[in-house]
Amino acid sequence: MTTDGRRAAVTGAASGIGAATAKLLQSRGWRVVCLDRNLEGARTTAGSKGVAIEIDVADEASSIKAFAEAGEVWGGLDALVTAAGVIETTPFLETSVAQFRRLFDINVIGSFLSVREGSKLMGDGARICMVASISSYTGGGYVASGSYATSKGAVLTMMRSTARALGDRGIAVNAVAPGFIDTPFVSSAMDDPERRQEVVAAVGKVGTAEQIAESAAWLVSPEAEFVHGSTLIADGGILMR
Numbered sequence: 001m002t003t004d005g006r007r008a009a010v011t012g013a014a015s016g017i018g019a020a021t022a023k024l025l026q027s028r029g030w031r032v033v034c035l036d037r038n039l040e041g042a043r044t045t046a047g048s049k050g051v052a053i054e055i056d057v058a059d060e061a062s063s064i065k066a067f068a069e070a071g072e073v074w075g076g077l078d079a080l081v082t083a084a085g086v087i088e089t090t091p092f093l094e095t096s097v098a099q100f101r102r103l104f105d106i107n108v109i110g111s112f113l114s115v116r117e118g119s120k121l122m123g124d125g126a127r128i129c130m131v132a133s134i135s136s137y138t139g140g141g142y143v144a145s146g147s148y149a150t151s152k153g154a155v156l157t158m159m160r161s162t163a164r165a166l167g168d169r170g171i172a173v174n175a176v177a178p179g180f181i182d183t184p185f186v187s188s189a190m191d192d193p194e195r196r197q198e199v200v201a202a203v204g205k206v207g208t209a210e211q212i213a214e215s216a217a218w219l220v221s222p223e224a225e226f227v228h229g230s231t232l233i234a235d236g237g238i239l240m241r
């Protein structure tokens with residue numbers, strides 16, 4: 001099936017998984033709106049064919065404005081990938097309420113606002129892919145804290161709630177749950193090379209943003225037509241170890 005001319009919005013498009021997904025979709029003929037709080041980064045990803053819009057996904061007014069603008073670019077959306085997110089490495093029981101709230105504001109409320117506003121621009125046949133994490137199965141460990149894992153667990157539940165809420169409108173909602181992926185997200189959390197080596201040895205498999213982009217791009221493609229309310233675990237087999 002062709003995806004030529006289909007319209008997608010990707011949050012977190014300035015870096016890592018969001019950037020790789022936006023570029024992959026573009027390479028397959030999609031028209032892509034790149035949303036990020038890092039506008040310069042989003043512009044770089046968008047290139048000359050795409051469009052970049054600034055957003056703070058945790059902020060309601062900013063999300064409403066950004067998605068309204070995104071909707072005007074090509075008159076609607078056929079797909080949304082919610083990749084904007086932040087990590088937390090503080091050990092679970094040492095986590096402050098402010099750190100916990102930041103995770104929930106960006107990872108949970110941020111995803112909610114993006115699907116709420118993004119879905120207003122969609123019609124029958126549109127598709128959403130939310131980016132969760134295998135930490136919602138493991139409870140954290142390796143790099144991510146329990147608080148991060150808890151926020152991603154909420155994202156997975158929200159994916160199913162959204163699938164229920166939007167299914168009747170013909171909008172499919174799924175999630176990809178990546179394992180340990182080499183992006184600025186994890187490298188900034190592991191700037192100590194020894195710690196990095198330790199974690200990489202424990203995890204066994206480190207993936208690339210491009211590998212996760214393949215999963216996200218498939219979930220929003222017409223080929224995934226029969227898939228709704230599902231989670232695609234893309235972790236190189238970490239959960240099978």
Ligand SMILES: NC(=O)c1ccc[n+]([C@@H]2O[C@H](COP(=O)([O-])OP(=O)(O)OC[C@H]3O[C@@H](n4cnc5c(N)ncnc54)[C@H](O)[C@@H]3O)[C@@H](O)[C@H]2O)c1
Nearest residue numbers: 012014015016017037056057084085133178180181183185
């Ligand atoms: N890298 C991994 O190992 C891994 C594993 C599992 C899940 N994930 C998830 O994948 C998603 C993307 O992560 P990544 O590894 O590409 O990280 P990244 O840091 O490379 O990219 C995250 C992007 O989100 C943007 N962002 C953060 N807060 C924002 C906000 N409030 N408003 C708008 N944009 C915001 C950042 O500017 C950045 O461009 C995240 O949701 C993360 O939880 C990553």
